[in-house]
Amino acid sequence: MANAWVDQKVLKERLAVFFGQSKKEVALFGQTVNQTFEAFVFAATVAWYNDRKWTVRFIHPPKLGAVPATPKLKFSTRGRPGNYSYAVCEKNNVERHVRHQLRVATRTHRAAQKKPANICLDVAVIEPLNLFGFSTDDYVSNSHLVSFGEAKHMSAFAELVANFIGLVHELQPERLKRIRTKAFLSKVRPDPAPFLYVSGVLYRTAMGIVETIERRKYDIDVFNKTNALSGSMNLQGAT
Amino acid sequence: MASYTDIVNSLPRPIRLRFDSIGSFVQTIIAEQEDRLSPPERLSREDHELIKLAVFAYALNQLFREGSAAARAAVDEFQHLGVSGFQIGATSFEGRNDNVRLGDTLADKLMKCFEGTPLYEEITNARGLSELTLTVIRKVHSG
Numbered sequence: 459m460a461n462a463w464v465d466q467k468v469l470k471e472r473l474a475v476f477f478g479q480s481k482k483e484v485a486l487f488g489q490t491v492n493q494t495f496e497a498f499v500f501a502a503t504v505a506w507y508n509d510r511k512w513t514v515r516f517i518h519p520p521k522l523g524a525v526p527a528t529p530k531l532k533f534s535t536r537g538r539p540g541n542y543s544y545a546v547c548e549k550n551n552v553e554r555h556v557r558h559q560l561r562v563a564t565r566t567h568r569a570a571q572k573k574p575a576n577i578c579l580d581v582a583v584i585e586p587l588n589l590f591g592f593s594t595d596d597y598v599s600n601s602h603l604v605s606f607g608e609a610k611h612m613s614a615f616a617e618l619v620a621n622f623i624g625l626v627h628e629l630q631p632e633r634l635k636r637i638r639t640k641a642f643l644s645k646v647r648p649d650p651a652p653f654l655y656v657s658g659v660l661y662r663t664a665m666g667i668v669e670t671i672e673r674r675k676y677d678i679d680v681f682n683k684t685n686a687l688s689g690s691m692n693l694q695g696a697t
Numbered sequence: 698m699a700s701y702t703d704i705v706n707s708l709p710r711p712i713r714l715r716f717d718s719i720g721s722f723v724q725t726i727i728a729e730q731e732d733r734l735s736p737p738e739r740l741s742r743e744d745h746e747l748i749k750l751a752v753f754a755y756a757l758n759q760l761f762r763e764g765s766a767a768a769r770a771a772v773d774e775f776q777h778l779g780v781s782g783f784q785i786g787a788t789s790f791e792g793r794n795d796n797v798r799l800g801d802t803l804a805d806k807l808m809k810c811f812e813g814t815p816l817y818e819e820i821t822n823a824r825g826l827s828e829l830t831l832t833v834i835r836k837v838h839s840g
Binding site for chain 1: 698699704707708709710711712715743746747750754760761763764766767768770771774775777778779780781782783784785786788789790791796799800802803806807809810811814815816836837
């Protein structure tokens, strides 16, 4: 029946040729697509500070030379933090470091435990810390974590938002209380709250969970392509 | 003739993983629709393949397009902060270079495969996986 409408044989042949000829390009796209969105979220986090008149500068690994053309971000969760660029934001003698794929201990991790409890965060905002001596498995103490962001290059469904709440519970459980009262919201916040940023939309199921987050007044955010972290740039603005 | 599975399996692993569940998602919708039909009216195995292929192409086209959109937005965001772009491993993203445009380039080539077929319009105009699945089921069923 399908052949009366579409010649499936011809279509499949064309697709086989396309995937055969574009194998290398599709592989490169596949290897970088998630990190590309993470790069956007990293830059949007730095832009959050820049928008609020913090001074921003990038620190690069010595290997890249004194003034490299572009920041170098991590390709995976592996890698020594000192080999990658990060941003330093300063205002009124307060300093924040914004890093990509940084390993941070969970709130309940204890140094004496048999195996470390830590999580590699897509974007981590930390207090100033020199990480040049850190190995790929070393982790930053939870007390240095100011905020963080998770980037997902997809649309959000309920389970994804729920997983993010679990992540916040492990890292900054105090955010999951009735914090966003009117009095709290009337104050200028010094740093962004932990956030989940998806490149697509929020499906109905995800919107339902977000509604309960707002009702419970949790101090976390969920951003997407129509609701951006940084006012200066969003995913829809790029053409 | 390559099957839907052969085509999906030819993708690199990081992309393939995203599409592993699309086939069964579409199959579930087809089964729900077929429950309303008498056996002679039900869709053939070949019809199922075509529907899955259309939905897969829609999702892959979206992924390619959103990949370039994210790369452009990231580059623009970095430019706003005073640097010209960024690197991931050895891959450099600056301005509108080939790496930034890669998703759009692949999306254009993918959609070229559908040119001249009625699926081109359906995939281009679809607003979601479920909607496209139902539309293609209807069109395939009516021949």
